Amino acid sequence: MSEPVAFAVDTFGDVTRDEAGHELHPAQVIRNVVEEAVLAEQVGLDAFGVGEHHRRDFAITAPEIVLAAIAGRTDRIRLATAVTVLSSDDPVRVFERFATLDAVSSGRAEIILGRGSFTESFPLFGFDLAQYEELFEEKLDLLHKLLDEGPVTWQGKLRSPLTGQEVYPKTESGRLRAWVGVGGSPQSVVRAARYGMPLMLAIIGGAPQRFAPFIELYHKALEEFGLGPQPVGVHSPGHIAETDEQAREELWPHYRDMFTRIGRERGWGPTTRNQFELEAEGGSLYVGSPETVARRIAATITTLGVQRFELKYSAGTLGHAKLMTSIALYGERVVPRVRELIAATPQPAAPGSTH
Numbered sequence: 524m525s526e527p528v529a530f531a532v533d534t535f536g537d538v539t540r541d542e543a544g545h546e547l548h549p550a551q552v553i554r555n556v557v558e559e560a561v562l563a564e565q566v567g568l569d570a571f572g573v574g575e576h577h578r579r580d581f582a583i584t585a586p587e588i589v590l591a592a593i594a595g596r597t598d599r600i601r602l603a604t605a606v607t608v609l610s611s612d613d614p615v616r617v618f619e620r621f622a623t624l625d626a627v628s629s630g631r632a633e634i635i636l637g638r639g640s641f642t643e644s645f646p647l648f649g650f651d652l653a654q655y656e657e658l659f660e661e662k663l664d665l666l667h668k669l670l671d672e673g674p675v676t677w678q679g680k681l682r683s684p685l686t687g688q689e690v691y692p693k694t695e696s697g698r699l700r701a702w703v704g705v706g707g708s709p710q711s712v713v714r715a716a717r718y719g720m721p722l723m724l725a726i727i728g729g730a731p732q733r734f735a736p737f738i739e740l741y742h743k744a745l746e747e748f749g750l751g752p753q754p755v756g757v758h759s760p761g762h763i764a765e766t767d768e769q770a771r772e773e774l775w776p777h778y779r780d781m782f783t784r785i786g787r788e789r790g791w792g793p794t795t796r797n798q799f800e801l802e803a804e805g806g807s808l809y810v811g812s813p814e815t816v817a818r819r820i821a822a823t824i825t826t827l828g829v830q831r832f833e834l835k836y837s838a839g840t841l842g843h844a845k846l847m848t849s850i851a852l853y854g855e856r857v858v859p860r861v862r863e864l865i866a867a868t869p870q871p872a873a874p875g876s877t878h
Contacts (some may be wrong), residue, residue, distance in 0.1 A: 530858045532563050532850055533572030533605040533758065534837040536583035537781075540864055542842065549582035553589060555843045556582075559836075560593040562847055564600040564661065572605035572687075572758075572833060577643040579840070580784070587620045602628055602838065605758065605833070606637030606704040606723075609642035610658040613682075614666035615690055621699055622692045622787070631673030631694055634693045635723050636663060637704035657681065660714070670699055671715025702756065705737075712737050715789070716744035723756040725832070731823040738827055750842035755822060756831030762838060762845075763816050763852040770810045773845055774838055775799055778808075781839030787801045809834060813852050817860035824861070825868050832861075 536556050540546050542573045547555075562569040571593065573586040583589055602624065609616060617634065625632035627722040638659045645652045661679040668675050672693050678684035702723045703715035715722045724734055724742050738755050745753060764770035774794065782794040802808035818833055836849050 526830070527862070528829070529756075529831040530861070531570035531601075531756075531831060531833040532559075532568060532571060532836045532853065533574065533603070533604070533833050534559065534583075534835065534846075535574035535576055535581045535605070536589070536843070537837040537839055538580050538582055539837075539842050539846075542579070542844070546785055546840070547843075551643050552582040555846075556589060557596060558590050559604075559843075559846055560580075560598045560600070561761055562578040562769075562791040562850050564597045566851055567858065568600060568832070568850075568854045569602040570603055570633070570831075573603045575608050575639070577640060580781075587624050590632070594624065594631065599631075601631045601633055603633035603702075604635050605637045605835075607640060607755075608639040608644050609636045609662045609666065610638050610655065611648045611650050612662070614662050614669060615685075615702070617683065617689055618669040618699070619664060619692070622694050625694045625696075625699060626692060629758045630694070631763060632699060634699060634701040635654055636666065636701060636720075637725075640706070654681065655826065662824050663714070663718065667720070670701060672697060703757070707734065707737060707803075709737065709740060712741045713744045716750070717748055718753045719745065719748070719750040719753060721753045721756070721759055723831075725758045727758075727760060727835075728802065728808075729806055731759070731807055734827050735827055738829070754830035755827070755832060756827050757827065758833040758835060759807045759809060759823075760835040760838060761849075762836065762841070763809075763811070763813060763815060763849045763857060764845075765812060765813050766854075767811040769818075771799075771803060774810050774841060777839040777841040813856035813860065816853075817857045817864065820857065821861045821864035824865060 534556060536552055538552055563571045573583050573589050574584050577584050586604045596720055621634050642652055661681050665677050668677055669690055674687045674689055675685045676687055702721040704723045705711040706725050726734055736743045760771050764772040764773055779794050809819055824832055834853060859874050
């Protein structure tokens with residue numbers, strides 16, 4: 524590839540358990556996330572992301588505050604969301620909060636904008652789920668204008684208009700980095716291209732290569748809109764330990780419980796060990812030894828031609844100590860090995876930048 528691929532980790536702040544099996548208080552989970560981010564920088568990773576959720580099993584509802592705390596403990600690593608639920612937020616406030624984060628972190632803030640995979644924020648903040656699509660479209664349009672950091676004149680249907688209004692603080696670079704997070708619909712991919720924003724694909728199940736047509740569609744749409752190339756990233760779950768067997772045995776009960784619980788809410792059947800093994804073998808679950816995970820990540824990067832790989836390292840109640848080990852192995856052993864494997868594989872130059 525023309526430029527090095529960037530490697531990141533992200534978490535939803537899953538509420539974990541201690542070694543005795545007791546559920547941790549969300550406050551301790553948040554403090555642990557800060558420590559996990561500090562380690563991510565120490566082992567050389569490029570970015571750290573935190574998600575936004577409003578439910579009992581995830582501790583982080585205000586990602587910008589957690590990222591600001593991380594900014595005070597780190598110097599280099601980029602600080603992102605995974606994702607910011609723009610549909611139930613106000614674009615002006617989102618810009619203001621992230622411009623402030625960008626200031627305290629000396630220019631390391633990134634927003635990954637999405638609609639979220641859960642809907643609790645809609646009734647919590649007084650939004651109508653029937654307007655799910657319209658809310659995101661309109662708010663993304665406004666935020667895109669705010670990113671220019673000039674006077675904003677804008678009008679929509681669901682929010683009061685702006686007429687030549689300035690929003691503060693401005694960033695030192697003149698522009699916040701903002702990605703659009705997409706779960707895999709062609710309409711969402713084309714929308715990201717229309718705004719000329721980098722694309723982050725959430726690939727959480729099935730063979731990664733099935734997303735190749737979406738990436739092709741994105742690059743083609745950028746060209747048709749007369750816009751320059753933008754990077755594409757992949758967000759997928761995983762867990763790393765010294766051996767394949769250890770990694771799978773550590774992850775399985777937490778993965779099972781988490782997906783069974785969420786599945787019950789959505790009308791799915793219980794998650795089986797066979798499903799887990801199939802995802803670990805050839806799907807989008809990167810679990811195993813450093814060599815196994817490195818080979819699978821390298822295959823995804825080379826097949827899809829992406830510029831960033833984000834490993835969601837947290838998984839339900841899987842404990843803090845094991846998460847720290849997974850992060851350390853990812854940064855110290857997996858990423859260097861992925862770079863070796865990529866360097867040994869002839870590839871066409873990929874559009875976009877790395878960060």
